[in-house]
Amino acid sequence: MNRAIERCRTVRLLTYPDGMIQPDDLTIAETGLPGPGPNDLIIRNRWFRVSISTRLMASPDAQAVEGIPFPALRPGDALADGAIGEVVACPPGSGFEVGAFVSHPLGWRDYAVVDAGHCVAVGRGPIEPAAYLGHGWTAYAALTRGIQVRPGDTVFVSSGAGAIGSMAGQIARKLGAARVIGSTGSADKADWMKADLGYDAVILRNRGPIADQxxxxxxxxxxxxxxxxxxxxxxxxxxxxxxxxxxxLLGALTAELNVAGASIAAPVELDSFQLILRDMTLRGYSADRDSAEGFPEWIAWQREAGLHFACSKVQGLERAPQALHDACEGRLRGLVMVEL
Known part of the structure; x- marks a missing residue:
């Protein structure tokens, strides 16, 4: 192994959060890089995603949740999320080559040892990391596979400035929606959503009942x-x-970002009789669980769609804990991504 990469830095959970996750709940540990197995790649991470679901998985009572692609965390555990990195070493016959970029699930560290079966080739040329790490794929799959947008539809997107919502509104428009409405928590985000993301109207959570707006x-x-x-x-x-x-239905931030503590319980009262009378469809959906085979279609589609990839980018592993806190507090826009 190259002596320059015998060690790596990894962000780990230091202690369970007391309420909202804080930067001090995480720590950066330097350890030896695990020895690669016969089918492993050594990858120098260049970008990784910061997901607010990390707060839920870092709760004391966290449990495996279908649709969230990383496990419950205990103090001392390494965080993980989607990443793109450059191959530093790979076994012969793996189908990968040194210097190429791959996406994989072991972010929150500067170097990773990853089974080749968990890596997807991205290529060598300039890439748009947000197309691979962002949740545009989730929004695209939800609107083409989970349900379908029809020409002339009026579409409402909750949390329209977030990682999924910042893409969902644009994608709905490209698929034929006539009017696109979003919600957010601040007037400056609302202005940005209309100016840069093409929303026709934006509802503010703190401006009165959502139903009236x-x-x-x-x-x-x-x-x-x-x-x-x-x-x-x-x-x-x-x-x-x-x-x-x-x-x-793609998420439940009322539960994940509950000020009293993250939870997987998100109760709501609906009039089921009206659901029947209006012939409504409600579907819980996970793109990676239900439609993973469609990801290459998304990559090809977005290249032609001319989308605006909304991204809050921070530089350096040291800033990742603060980025997670700020994302959970709603201070950031679009995909939150750390560049190394």
Whole structure:
């Protein structure tokens, strides 16, 4: 092994958070790089994703959650998330080559030893890391496979400035939506969503009942709802649903970012009789679980779509813990990504 990479730095959970996760709940540990097995690649990470679901998985009562691609964390455990890195070493016949970029699931560290079966070749040329690490794929799959957007639809996207929402609104428009409405927590994000992401109207969480604002923004009702929040947003969308409305549920930030502690319980009251009368579809969906085979289609589609990849980028592993805290506090826009 190259002596220059005998050691690596990894972000680990130091202690369970007390409420909102804090930078001091994490630590950067320097350890020896594990010896590669016969099918392992050694990868120098260049970018990795920061997901707010990490807060949920770092809770004392965390458990495996289908659709979240990393396990529950205990103090001392290394964090992990999607990453793109450059191959430093690889076994003969692996199908990879030194110097090429690959995506893999072991971010939150500067070097990783990864089984070749968990790596996807990205290539050598200039790449858009947000296309691979961002949640545009999740939004695209949700709107083409989970449910379908039809020409002329009115689409409502909760948390429209987030990693999924910042892409979902744009993708819905490209797929034929006539009106796209989002929600967010601040006026500056609302202005940005309309100016850069093409939202027609934006609902602010702190400006009165969501249902009243949605009725004003979509007086004829909503055809499609892409939900990352749950709670009041889901109830308001259901009340505004038109006949044949399609809802795709991708997250529940009311639970994941609950100030009292992250949870996998996100209760909401819906009128099931109205769901029946309006012939509505509600689907819980995970792109990686339900449609992983479609990822190459997304990569090809986004190259032609001219999307704006909204990204909050920070430099250096040392800033990753603060980035996670800021993302969970709602201070950042779009994909949160660390560049090494």
């Amino acid at each position: 949605l009725k004003a923004a979509a007086p004829a009702g909503v055809d499609v709802f892409v939900d990352m929040v749950g709670g009041e947003h889901l109830a308001a969308a259901a009340a505004a649903a038109r006949e044949g409305a399609r809802f795709v």
